[in-house]
Structure formats: C-alpha cells, structure tokens
Amino acid sequence: MDLDLATVRAFVFVAEERHFGHAAAALGLSQQALSKRVARLESTLGVRLLDRDHHGVRLTDDGARFLPGAQETLDANDRAVAALRAEQRPLRVDVWGHLYAPLRTLAGIATAPGVPPLEPGHGRDLPAVAAALTHGDIDAGFGRVHPPLPAGLTHRLIRLEPVDVLVGADHPLATATELRPDQLRGSVLHTPAALDRLDFLARFTHRFGIDDHRATPNLGLAPMLSVLADDPRGFVLLPADVPTPEITGVRAIPLVDPTPLYAWSLLWRTRPEPPQLDALLTALVRAAGERRWLDYDPARDWLPAEG
Structure with missing residues (x-):
C-alpha cells in the first residue's frame, strides 16, 4: 500500500496537537482541507484514526498503533530531503x-x-x-x-x-x-x-x-x-x-x-x-x-x- 505523505503529515500534526485548528494553522491549511486529508488517509487504510467530540480530538486504538510508524515515515522522508538540500545550500x-x-x-x-x-x-x-x-x-x-x-x-x-x-x-x-x-x-x-x-x-x-x-x-x-x-x-x-x-x-x-x-x-x-x-x-x-x-x-x- 502506497501512502500519500501529505495525508500522513496531516494526521500526525492533528495527533500531536490534539486540535484540528492548531494543526491546520501549523500546516497553513484550512480546517476543511485538513479534515479532508485525514478522511482520505482513513479511507485508504480502511480504519478510523481519530475521534472528535466536545472534549477535543483523541486517537482511536488504530490511530495509536499507526502514529509511531507514521512519525517514522515522515522523519525518513524529511531526513532524505534535508540531506540532499544540505549539500546544495547554506543553513x-x-x-x-x-x-x-x-x-x-x-x-x-x-x-x-x-x-x-x-x-x-x-x-x-x-x-x-x-x-x-x-x-x-x-x-x-x-x-x-x-x-x-x-x-x-x-x-x-x-x-x-x-x-x-x-x-x-x-x-x-x-x-x-x-x-x-x-x-x-x-x-x-x-x-x-x-x-x-x-x-x-x-x-x-x-x-x-x-x-x-x-x-x-x-x-x-x-x-x-x-x-x-x-x-x-x-x-x-x-x-x-x-x-x-x-x-x-x-x-x-x-x-x-x-x-x-x-x-x-x-x-x-x-x-x-x-x-x-x-x-x-x-x-x-x-x-x-x-x-x-x-x-x-x-x-x-x-x-x-x-x-
């Protein structure tokens, strides 16, 4: 299964912030666009990753299992890009x-x-x-x-x-x-x-x-x-x-x-x-x-x- 990293990043930011509004602001997205990305990832995986209620956002059991691997995936992606760019430009x-x-x-x-x-x-x-x-x-x-x-x-x-x-x-x-x-x-x-x-x-x-x-x-x-x-x-x-x-x-x-x-x-x-x-x-x-x-x-x- 090939994952869309933009949807994975959307999920990780919401999971870490525990707040759609804060995550959307950090990513420079509207809350609607962020919600669509998370929903697209959930559809791809066939599971629900996040629950929202009047208390805020919480991880489902599937979301908690998926989060560490999702973070590692983003880290690997970002390290690869950063290593390439480090040879091409100043800090x-x-x-x-x-x-x-x-x-x-x-x-x-x-x-x-x-x-x-x-x-x-x-x-x-x-x-x-x-x-x-x-x-x-x-x-x-x-x-x-x-x-x-x-x-x-x-x-x-x-x-x-x-x-x-x-x-x-x-x-x-x-x-x-x-x-x-x-x-x-x-x-x-x-x-x-x-x-x-x-x-x-x-x-x-x-x-x-x-x-x-x-x-x-x-x-x-x-x-x-x-x-x-x-x-x-x-x-x-x-x-x-x-x-x-x-x-x-x-x-x-x-x-x-x-x-x-x-x-x-x-x-x-x-x-x-x-x-x-x-x-x-x-x-x-x-x-x-x-x-x-x-x-x-x-x-x-x-x-x-x-x-």
Whole structure:
C-alpha cells in the first residue's frame, strides 16, 4: 500500500496537537482541507484514526498503533530531503524581533571552525518563524522564545542580555546613574508594536507596574529614539549591548535591583533536525561559555518565567 505523505503529515500534526485548528494553522491549511486529508488517509487504510467530540480530538486504538510508524515515515522522508538540500545550500536561519542581538550573535560565530555557511533571514515574529520551521521553509530561528511553541519545535537558550532604559534629557529621571525598574512607574513605555505582540515588554510592564505604554511605528531605532527625545515622560528598553545611534538628548541608564535580562534562543524543528544544525549549536554554546552569555543570579537579576 502506497501512502500519500501529505495525508500522513496531516494526521500526525492533528495527533500531536490534539486540535484540528492548531494543526491546520501549523500546516497553513484550512480546517476543511485538513479534515479532508485525514478522511482520505482513513479511507485508504480502511480504519478510523481519530475521534472528535466536545472534549477535543483523541486517537482511536488504530490511530495509536499507526502514529509511531507514521512519525517514522515522515522523519525518513524529511531526513532524505534535508540531506540532499544540505549539500546544495547554506543553513537558513531566521531572526526576529526589533533588536539587533540575534544578527550580532550569529555574526560573532559565523567564521568559527566547522560552522556551515549561514543564510540569515528576517521573520516577522515568533509565530511566523515557528510556521516557517514547521513548513520546512527555514532550518532554524534565533530570537526570543516564549510558550506555547507548536508541537515538534524545541529551543536552547543561548544568551542573556542585561536591559538598559533610555530616556530623553527632559525626563525627571534623566540625571540618574542607575534606576530600579519600579522607578519607571508613571512614565510611558514606547514600544515598536502593540504590547500584546511583545512578550518580554508585556511581562515587564506587568511585573513592575508600568501602566502607560504607546506603540510607535517600527521605522528603526533612530526614529524611535528621536520621538523619545521629545517626550519628557517616555522611555525605551534596550539590551545594554545594542549599539545605539547618537541622538541628542537621549541617554541610557542601567537598570538594577533587579536587572532585567533579555533571553535569546536558537529554535529548530525536532523531526528531522537539519543536518548542519549541530555545528551551529556547538559554536553558539561554546561562545556562550567563553563570553559568559548565560550568567544569571536570581538575587540580582529578573528573568521572566515561562508560562
């Protein structure tokens, strides 16, 4: 019996997600198209693989028996295609977010021994990068990772960066040499997008009681800081290692007690892993150890908890 791999992949995604809507989104299909693929596979096999009721989706006994082999079939297919492509192209790594650390981090290890040629790209946000990984459009991603992640993806923390606050010269706190995050209450956080799309900043405002925020069009760091220079209540958060343009009247102040840390992770698909991923991950882990990128003291630092 020859199986249609598209129908097998549809079944596996639904079985892993336990949700037709989530699986359809991950595959870039409508729920109707996904249901048709699963129904076509069930018709080919002559058994029912999934049951749906008001509690959600569950595997039938036949579905539970079929799932491990179906996963192995997809893995073998994906490994074969990935091995062929690995000889033909560089490792495709998308970065995302409005900050520069992912590209600077990759640039810092790009010429390290054993690292394959890299082809960086720019994802819009974590969901877009996760979808590209799921579809096989890219090999890995590098940026801030936060739950929930789609089934079949995993990540490794690579870098923690202390965060500074930037304020204009007319801000009441502009002369401070360091600030506690809670001293920013009453100020206005400028963000490069809606707050609900910015996990770290959303958690920061909740943790430290920042009630006022304002989305500024993301036209780059210099335009955002120019807006900040004219707002006596405004502030921006940036990792301390980010090179900032010289904008008259804007200064950076370290945050302490606690120091917020921005987390950067490498994200990839577990089945199959890109054949060149190990070399990239090894280089990043080595750099993290040598450059102390993962230093963290819970008595001194604040790192948003997952979940």
